Amino acid sequence: MRTAGRQETRPEAARGSGYRLRRSISLAFIAGISLFAAACASLNEPGEPKASASAELALEEMLTPAQRKEHERLVASYGGIYGDPKLQALIQSIVTRLVAASERPDQRYRVTILNSPAINAFALPNGSLYITRGLLALASDNSEIASVLAHEMAHVIANHAATREDQMKQAVLVSRVISDVVNDSDLGALALARSRISLASFSRGQELEADAIGVGISARAGFDPYGAERFLTVMGEQSSLKSTSIGQTSTPDNADFLASHPATPERISIVMANAREYASPDKPGERDRKQYLAALDGLVYGDDPKEGFIRGSRFFHPKLGFTFTAPQGFTLENTSQAVLGASSSGREALRLDAVRVTGDQSLGQYLSSGWIDGVEISSVESLVLNGFPAATAVARGEQWSFRMFAIRFGSDVYRLIFAARDLTPELDRQFRAAAETFRRVSIEEAENVKPLRLRIVTVGLTDTPEKLAARMDVPDRALDRFLIINGLARGAKLPYGEQVKIISE
Structure with a gap:
């Protein structure tokens, strides 16, 4: 997730393009469900090799x-x-x-x-x-x-x-x-x-x-x-x-x-x-x-922390200094425009992105300013999330309902938008609980974050695919991932002294 290319949002501009932006948000959620675009990260190594x-x-x-x-x-x-x-x-x-x-x-x-x-x-x-x-x-x-x-x-x-x-x-x-x-x-x-x-x-x-x-x-x-x-x-x-x-x-x-x-x-x-x-x-x-x-050996694997990374259901951006955790059962993807997420059923989704909002506009006003259709004005609520000014509201469309949060963090406003085919009270509570996980990361946390890398290891006398897979820093299905990255079939025996790939910090 990057912050480049954000548009400064003014109330009058937002009101004038409400329907069109409503369509864009809907399409973004559909993309989160049907298309996980390639994650985008920038290593920015000093100097050209x-x-x-x-x-x-x-x-x-x-x-x-x-x-x-x-x-x-x-x-x-x-x-x-x-x-x-x-x-x-x-x-x-x-x-x-x-x-x-x-x-x-x-x-x-x-x-x-x-x-x-x-x-x-x-x-x-x-x-x-x-x-x-x-x-x-x-x-x-x-x-x-x-x-x-x-x-x-x-x-x-x-x-x-x-x-x-x-x-x-x-x-x-x-x-x-x-x-x-x-x-x-x-x-x-x-x-x-x-x-x-x-x-x-x-x-x-x-x-x-x-x-x-x-x-x-x-x-x-x-x-x-x-x-x-x-x-x-x-x-x-x-x-x-x-x-x-x-x-x-x-x-x-x-x-x-x-x-x-x-x-x-x-x-x-x-x-x-x-x-x-x-x-x-x-x-x-x-x-x-x-x-x-x-x-x-040492190749960066998956997301690069310098542009935000995902560990399980948690998104962590040490460079921008914040983190949040998605609701249980969500799979996240870090794209260049936003963090997208979807539930396993495909009936719930989320999007996290950043925009610029002028200082003379409150977050509640921003949520109801027309950049998304169907906002229930009575649902607009000002609140504080882990010390940060925020606002939330509900919007309802023909196929999707949205629980939206706008969180002022530094000079930016982060939009954390949840979508559901059926926004039940229980789902709404889960979305609110997830929004409450948005917080600042400490300098120590940010400094300790390392990207996952491919490490080349030598097979020992007692090593098996199961043992080596257990050493990998992956969220799930470690054995399957180990077998795939090494081109091995299930049940394969590892020859002593053979070199294989594992994923770890």
């Missing part, structure tokens, strides 16, 4: 001003560049090998690692390749990452990537139109986040063609061509885990790599058939697991 300095210079030479602007837009939408010299150097070296073995060895490529826990990778027609740290965290060796990069290079080689550029332009245009119509930058950003899946949206034939080309490139470069099958399998398992964790079934709206690269049994079997053309399963080729894991 030396490993990427030459790549940045190459970018200046490769891109036109328009393409450079598009690059900056994409990087910003995915939380910035993730600065890790050893990881950047490894990925770049893999790309160099792939290029030499490709059908277009003259094509120049540049890889940008995006600082996002979202699982995504895509390419632009000019040869710019993008891969998120969330995707890197799922891979277990060089050949698996090579399969992803080769697949994206194949789209460039086959000229598929030109489609993505057109779709992204359309997505930006849609977001601008929506922002202009509803006078709400958050909704425009939401539309752009939703339409980001179009970056990787190709026809089935194009995807299968890219698979075939990519497997061939990987194999000729000396990598294990079966890496594509292994990675697609892990991706499918991760998608299923995420879906069941938030009480949803998989949908095409999930803004990740798998949304447009579905790991269907048919596709996996075709990838396997492609791999057999180049190598037999018993002599597959190079994996370089040890080298990959060494570069991955």
Whole structure:
């Protein structure tokens, strides 16, 4: 959650756009239920890593001003560049090998690692390749990452990537139109986040063609061509885990790599058939697991505390200095525009964001000023939450009812808005109790917060998946998460001395 881009809200402006903003809030809650956009975090490492300095210079030479602007837009939408010299150097070296073995060895490529826990990778027609740290965290060796990069290079080689550029332009245009119509930058950003899946949206034939080309490139470069099958399998398992964790079934709206690269049994079997053309399963080729894991050690996993993070049902933002806990049973997601949450039933949701409210307007006046329709004026109430001035009110619409809180914290006003299909007295009590958890964090608390990271550990004589999973700092299903990030099947035995990934501070 960021504070950039907030709009100062004036009473007269709010009254003039009440219906339109009411629609934007409703859509935001629907998004919280049906779409968990990629969490956005910014590492902001001091200085550019030396490993990427030459790549940045190459970018200046490769891109036109328009393409450079598009690059900056994409990087910003995915939380910035993730600065890790050893990881950047490894990925770049893999790309160099792939290029030499490709059908277009003259094509120049540049890889940008995006600082996002979202699982995504895509390419632009000019040869710019993008891969998120969330995707890197799922891979277990060089050949698996090579399969992803080769697949994206194949789209460039086959000229598929030109489609993505057109779709992204359309997505930006849609977001601008929506922002202009509803006078709400958050909704425009939401539309752009939703339409980001179009970056990787190709026809089935194009995807299968890219698979075939990519497997061939990987194999000729000396990598294990079966890496594509292994990675697609892990991706499918991760998608299923995420879906069941938030009480949803998989949908095409999930803004990740798998949304447009579905790991269907048919596709996996075709990838396997492609791999057999180049190598037999018993002599597959190079994996370089040890080298990959060494570069991955210490990778930030999930949200970065510098932009707020989620631990279970609690949201904590050490930089802004506050925390709150969602009602029991809610799953939270930290996006660039807001913290979104939804219950497992999908009948309740929440949104936390920040706005600027002029000092001459009380919080009660702000809640009833018209930025959301259906406010029950008699329900407007001034109160104090853990020492902070606040106000609350109820709004009712045709399908959703809202319990809203406005909390003045420093120079900002935080809107904590709960939505329910049926706002019962019991639910209302739960929403009020959750709002009362909004509080300031101490300096000591903020200083002690650390991001979760991937740690590479060596399997001991008595270690089992269950034992290592118990060491992980995850909210639930630790064993499932351990197996997925290590590409292991349930019941797998861990060889003594093998290196594996765990998630911990």
